[in-house]
Amino acid sequence: MAASPLVKTTPVTNDIAVEIVGMHKWYGEFHVLRDVNLTVRRGEKIVICGPSGSGKSTMIRCINRLEEHQQGTVVVDGVPLTNDLKRIDEIRRDVGMVFQHFNLFPHLTVLENCTLAPIWVRKMPQKQAEEIAMHYLTRVKIPDQALKYPGQLSGGQQQRVAIARSLCMSPKIMMFDEPTSALDPEMVKEVLDTMVQLAQDGMTMLCVTHEMGFARQVADRVVFMDRGEIVEINTPEEFFKNPQHERTKLFLSQILH
């Protein structure tokens, strides 16, 4: 995989990007995550799928502590997740996240959305932050929208801004939480294209998505979750051709026609 300008290459000190061991989570009485184990190597692309309510989003949200897990260990980029706020901020800086509903800041322009975190978190000069922002906005093909407000953009454009905003922090890991589920059908492709390009550049990616075409094209492994458990982990070829579990088969028969 050739080095590309979309991803800053970092010296590999540790081959493991994310390691989840025996993770459990409860919402009150409700057991959302049951004994989740997953190891993600650097540069690996993981697609996570499963029926709604199966705990996919909750799992990746535990990785940057938007949700707290109650049992087990999560180690991100060699840093174990504890209640230490400083550590959590440190991890969040290196883990980018793209949300289903974009969550752009409506009171800031597209450019300001992209420069906010580099300026305040990375303590970058404004000029440098803006240059980097324009670089990534060009990569997601919307440099001409830089001075507009998010409300003036289409859904697909907003999601691409959200991706650029995350990339401006030069994250080591990118997580996508159903990035195309809130989009009109004709805009899904432009966002997926951006994600494919990012994958080709060697980014470590965890994507919760129902886009099986995307899974086939870029995933190194597909994770299938149901009722808070990881039911099956497999390569995309095996996953779609020879699903091992009944629940996987049922799920695939429901979404693939």
Add this chain to the structure above:
Amino acid sequence: MSDIQMRQPHVPWWNEPKNRGFVYQSLLFIVLAFLIWSAVDNASTNMRARGIPTDFSFWNRTAGFDVNLTLIEFSAAASTYGQAFWVGLLNTLMVSVVSIIFATILGFGIGIARLSSNWIVAKLATAYVETLRNLPLLLQLLFWYNAVLKPLPGPRDSVSVPNISFVTPDIVPTIVCAFIGGVGYAATRYARTIGGVAVIVANAIGALLMLTAVAIWLSGVVRFSGKAGIYLNNRGLIFPEFVETADTWPFAIALVVGIVGSLAFRHWARGVQKETGDQMPVALVAMGLIFGLPLLTTLVFGAPFDLARPELRGFNFVGGTRILPEFAALMFGLSLYTASFIAEIVRAGILAVNKGQTEASSALGLTRAQGLKLVVVPQAMRVIIPPLTNQFLNLTKNSSLAVFIGYPDLVQVFAGTVLNQTGAAVQVIAITMAVYLVISLVTSFVMDIYNKRMALVER
């Protein structure tokens, strides 16, 4: 197209909506004009018949009554009804402005406290809001005036504050205290590296040690002797008056320099952040400049003010500055009551900002404080400002309840005493109404400009 238009049936002119509208509105206007004219004519005829004044000549006549709180020169013998009007108006404005400031600070604090994850803090804030906003304001004013301030002891038995003086600290106790405090601080630092219940224990021990050190040190330095000249009794709160001395000027100049300097520093720090990305502790430096510089001048030049202490002569105090119980009761009542509404507005404004906004700023690595300052508050303010304006106007209008506890506001002085003495009821009430109308319109106009600026950024 033209064919269809051609075939449209002819509409007689009296059925045209435009013509009908004109006729109906003209009729309505004529009827209204007649009603108003007849009411005015009727009233003025009757007033003349009964010898009630219909003009504004009372304005320049001598008032002949005294007011116990005046911001401008006023005396019963020399001042006019017109001056009484200004006295009342200024008193209304004074109590409104002071109350608005307190209500806003308190309201924001309680509104944020209600959202706190600390159970006790959140429940206390809820109890405050639910109690204060569900009791009639007039009842609350009467409570502060009749149940709290009036039962205070008379001037001879005033509650008084002792005089505080400082002595130079001894070296040995200072070192001992510094050591104890240092150990306490180390304990809180150590608490960050461990987990579980030990965190709480280590923090508690650390805090206790630091507090003990400060307490011991202060007890060796602070002396209480005599009276500070601050008295609380049923005539109000009386405290020393600040009297200008030769050393007042350096102090005042230092204060101005401190404020201007910290504004300049903020501007400079922003420029530096733009250029190099370095962030400077602006708040800390500003505090240092604003408090430190004036303090330094007092050390160099000496005390910036002489204190004219009030003295008990006979049955009352002479000299000093006094806050009347009527003013205090009205201010407490208005501030505390309005704060409960402002708290709800602030809470609603913060809750109105989508949770995804906080999540996005956290996911980007912004700290909780940065997320609040840069993402949540700017969006919440847009929701908060319009209803906040409304509360400011409500407070100003509610200040007319001053009548019931004898605070000399516009309604009490002008629409009360002046009206009774002159009998010019229509004119006096009309002027009073106009004043409140102008205050309200000006306030909402100013807030509207601010609101538009905030809203424009949002788009």
